[in-house]
Amino acid sequence: MKRALLSLLVLLILSVAMSPAEASPACPxxxxxxxxxxxxxxxxxxxxxxxxxxxxxxxxxxxxxxxxxxxxxxxxxxxxxxxxxxxxxxxxxxxxxxxxxxxxxxxxxxxxxxxxxxxxxxxxxxxxxxxxxLAFERMAAGDVIVFYTDPRLKRQAAVALDIVGRAVDAFHEKYSWVPAEAVEVKLYHHPELFRQSVKLSLPEWAAGWNEAGQAIKFVGALQMEDWEESFASGLVHEVTHKMVSERTGDNAAYWLQEGAAEYYQSRLLPGLFSASDEQRIDRPWRFAVLESLQLEKLPVKEASQYYAQSAALFRFLIERYGEEKMGEVFAVLRKYPTIDRGSADKIPELNRRTRAAFKKVLGKTMEQLEREWISEYREGTSRGEGVPVSKKLAIISGLTAP
Known part of the structure; x- marks a missing residue:
């Protein structure tokens, strides 16, 4: 009887919520x-x-x-x-x-x-x-909230909750990062729903997204076996974007954002992709080329090379100068005012600010750092290092350094 009364009460409440027009003819x-x-x-x-x-x-x-x-x-x-x-x-x-x-x-x-x-x-x-x-399902732990569009993504949501929480802790140790607000993650059961939710111009090859002040967005892997490792690495990639955005006041150049994200997705947490799984590069691109390209407008093969080139440059900077210096670069960038526009709309200015930050911290221009990078690459190649394990992607004609 109590159950019947409770059900009746719930129906009554819902009917009131659905029919407030009865209280006021002017209210639809x-x-x-x-x-x-x-x-x-x-x-x-x-x-x-x-x-x-x-x-x-x-x-x-x-x-x-x-x-x-x-x-x-x-x-x-x-x-x-x-x-x-x-x-x-x-x-x-x-x-x-x-x-x-x-x-x-x-x-x-x-x-x-x-x-x-x-x-x-x-x-x-x-x-x-x-x-x-969207009508998301939801789970949360600490300062991480995961939203997901389909109940079948519940297991992936639980993995995301764990991975993102651990990634935030790891970046706190490395760069003293404390997120400005709760870290939100949104998982989508269909690639097209993900794409149209992020922005209509997003290329179809994209599977993850984060921009300053937004949730981490990612495509769930409902049709994919052995998804956990790549899914977890992809989440670390997007958490890295969030960390870099907040530590730099969203003033890091596009190549620096993607280089950091690619670098840490295979190194930040144990058990993910190892460094040996990274896509290798044939030859370094000119730094000016990295600055000039707009990632979201590149075809999938060229976009993959952009990621690999950015990661290789970031890896060189970390191995040569260390994370402490990179943290100082982030701190200099954070002193600039934030530009309230999308990432692609402020590429030239962020390139200028990033160049100035590296010059201030390392005392070198990006052209000098480029020469160091290319020299180290050539030395590694002569020792049999840095050669691609497999050439999965074509190199863009005219983009490589001589």
Whole structure:
């Protein structure tokens, strides 16, 4: 009897949450309010109105708000004008003042249509119903929170919780890093959902993402056997980005970010990929080439070489000058003001700041460091070191140093 009464009470509460219109004729039903919000979001993208777009987002979801700001900036520049669509296929209650809507999202790029379906969560606030991010499952421990889009990712979420927590501790020992806020991780069960959640221009080869102030985002490996080692290493890669962003005030050059992430993903924690598993390089690229390339616009093979080249340069700097000096470089970079733009939009200025930081700490220009790197590489090659174990990737013509 108590169970029946409890069930009746829950249904009554949900019906109230779903039907506040009865209290005020001017207040739309929650499902109608959600549909209106979704259309507002669609119209804001197609009109390029960022303020209108961000008004839809839950104001207390700070990480999501920062992510959506960057998402919007990318979308309005990338997609075919006026092609963004969001359709509500269904709305259902999750609990009082929280709804779950099934969304079909699509856009066109160069005439080709891309679409994805997902569940979006809406919550009632003092300002009305607001978009509160995807309808994630959640687990947490300490200052790490893992969100995941599918119950089948629960095991990977548990692995992520452990790996990210240990990586944060390891970086505290190396660089005295204490995260500015709880470290959020978001796991996605489908690559296209991941890609469209990060930003619409993200290349299809990407499987992980982190940018300053955002959650670590990663594609789950539902169809992959023996996934734990590569999954864990990838998470360390993304935690490294978060650490470097915070220790430098998000002022590290792109190559420095990727070099550090590639280096530590195989060295930070025991039991992950070993250094011998790293992709080797045929010859070092000119430093100016690393500075000039935009990783996200490279084809997959060239992107892989960019990662390998950045890692090789970072490894040289660590082995020659040590982590203490690298920490000093981070500290100098942190003195610069943060630029409130996406990483790709500030490459030239971050290159300039990074050059100045290395010159201040090491007393050498990047061209001098480049010559040291190339000289050491040639010496290693003459001893039979540094030669690729297997040539998996083609070298980009014209990018290697003579």
């Amino acid at each position: 039903k929650p499902a109608d309010a959600v549909r209106k919000l979704v259309k507002e979001k669609e119209a804001a993208v197609n009109s390029g109105n960022q303020k209108r777009f961000l008004r839809v987002i839950h104001p207390e979801r700070r990480t999501y708000l920062r992510e959506q700001k960057r998402w919007f900036e990318d979308a309005v520049r990338y997609i075919d004008p006026g092609s963004f669509r969001m359709e509500v296929e269904s709305v259902s209650p999750e609990r009082p003042f929280r709804l779950r809507a099934r969304i079909k999202q699509s856009y066109r790029k160069d005439g080709k249509t891309y679409s994805v379906k997902y569940f979006l969560r809406f919550e009632r606030t003092e300002q009305g119903w607001k978009d509160s991010d």
